[in-house]
Amino acid sequence: MTEQDAITVQAPRAFLEVRDLRIHFPTDDGLVKSVDGLSFSLERGRTLGIVGESGSGKSVTSLGLLGLHNRKNAKVSGEIWLDGQEIVGSSPEQVRRLRGRKMSMIFQDPLSSMHPFYTIGAQIIEAYRIHNDVSKQVARKHAIDMLDRVGIPQPDKRVDDYPHQFSGGMRQRAMIAMSLSCDPELLIADEPTTALDVTVQAQILDLIRDLQKEFNSAVIIITHDLGVVAELSDDILVMYGGRCVEYGEVEELFHAPEHPYTWGLLGSMPRLDRDRSDRLMPIKGSPPSLINVPEGCAFSPRCAFAELNEGRSETERPELREIGPGHRVACHLDRADRRRLWDEEIRPKL
DSSP: OHHHHHHHHHSSSSSSSEEEEEEEEEEETEEEEEEEEEEEOOTTTOOOEEEETSSSSHHHHHHHTTSSOOTTTEEEEEEETTTTHHHEEEEEEHHHHHBBBTTEESSHHHHHHOOOOOOHHHHHHHHHHHHSSHHHHHHHHHHHHHHHHOOOSSHHHHHHOGGGGGGGHHHHHHHHHHTTTTSSSEEEEESTTOOOOOOHHHHHHHHHHHHHHHTOOEEEEEOOOOOHHHHHHHEEEEEETTEEEEEEEHHHHHHSOOSSHHHHHHOOOHOOOOOOOOOOOOSSSSSSSSSSSOOOOOTGGGGGTGGGGGHHHHHHOOOOEEEEETTTEOOOOOHHHHHHHIHHHGGOOO
């Protein structure tokens, strides 16, 4: 078999396919396993929501997909296939050519992500001209059109403003305009509504949804807000301790989740569809240190049902297994016990 034949055999079917991705950081205190064996796929026109507490590995995953980790400081292994091209094994220059044109990202804090010494327009123009052989005049017109498309008032004037002259919501819109300036086929939004008021949050989510329909992009939403996930996503990936603990369609995970951690996330989410006087049900304890992840199930120290596994949670890491079409769970609990606990103990309290 030739090398080209081998590449053909390994080529994925999905537009984006992540296989056994591991991103580790050597430190003086030990090896930080921020992402430790993550696999998922995503098609064009669909949205994947990645949820979990702070420190679960969500943002590290997003930076890994764009090849933004310094290879001197991070050990990245596994495979990331984007439209038939493998990212992890590609040179930094090859990946750089893909960023902006093939894949792009809306960063969590647009104020720190934009250069304070350059105008909004200058930064959009630069991003556009890197991938398109056009004049500054053509690129400027494109920048104005993009600002207008994302709802910036008077875009022909605001294009010459600096980031600090925009409000938080306006900066987020400008960041979206910059991210979409080259019509990327994969858009990653890392906490796109953080620090925005509720009205602006809704506007930003509507904007992302409308632009996705227009460009038919594959979208990844990274957030800890399950409300955002319910609003935008087709599928949900629940991360804990650098690994996926549950994966499935949004309807399935909201109405029939099967992992105790997912139950905890749902229990800590405010609900407006029913009257309630009880407090929210927070998940007890803290996320594990990614240097000293528990040997067995990473969630077992916080799991109220770990004793039902006859000690397996402390010594054996659960594998991510398919329990239904497109629904996978990593849990030692017997499925009959999970369904019983959900129906009798968890769901009535939500």
